Amino acid sequence: MPANAKQTSRRDFLARFRAVSTTHSDQTGDVIRPPWARHLDARCTGCGDCAPACPEGIIAFDGRNHPVIDFTKGECTFCGACSRACAEDVFDTTADTPWNLDITVAKTCFAENGIYCRSCGDVCPESAIRIAPQLGGRARVIVNEDACTGCGACLSACPADAISITPQKEHAHG
Ligand code: SF4
Ligand code: SF4
Ligand code: SF4
Structure with a gap:
């Protein structure tokens, strides 16, 4: 499938999840569980079967050998x-959302310190990141x-x- 078609279908697929919130999620604390995981505990x-199945290689395991997502390895x-x-x-793919995650950008961001950088905005498949110029050559990263x-x-x-990605606080239970 061409890359732009893949992105469009993914966007269409996920669009229905955004308007509603989940009632229960396995996303707790600072650990991100695989999408749609609901009953891990x-x-x-x-x-361990889920990790080798992931084509992106982003599934690792915690101390109980339960899967966690490692975004340092990919998306x-x-x-x-x-x-x-x-x-x-374990998984409920009929759930109203794959997960509810928060993204924060720390003060170490190059763009926010006046160093040219557009890396996050360039890779975002949803064009969800805007890098807004500010006075003094700095910029602000807006998600x-x-x-x-x-x-x-x-x-x-x-x-x-x-960039940090963590479970949303209001969903960080269960
Ligand atoms: S979620 Fe747990 S039970 Fe399911 S494949 Fe992964 S390790 Fe196995
Ligand atoms: S990319 Fe990996 S973690 Fe994401 S849905 Fe596919 S198998 Fe699961
Ligand atoms: S901002 Fe874009 S690249 Fe980052 S997690 Fe959201 S959709 Fe993905």
């Missing part, structure tokens, strides 16, 4: 391969939360390691 056996394309590889009733899917592509692209 109770039902994950730690078999989630929401392909669903992890959920299909899981033999247990459009309605457009952002939490795919994580911007995190590894940032040369200043300024």
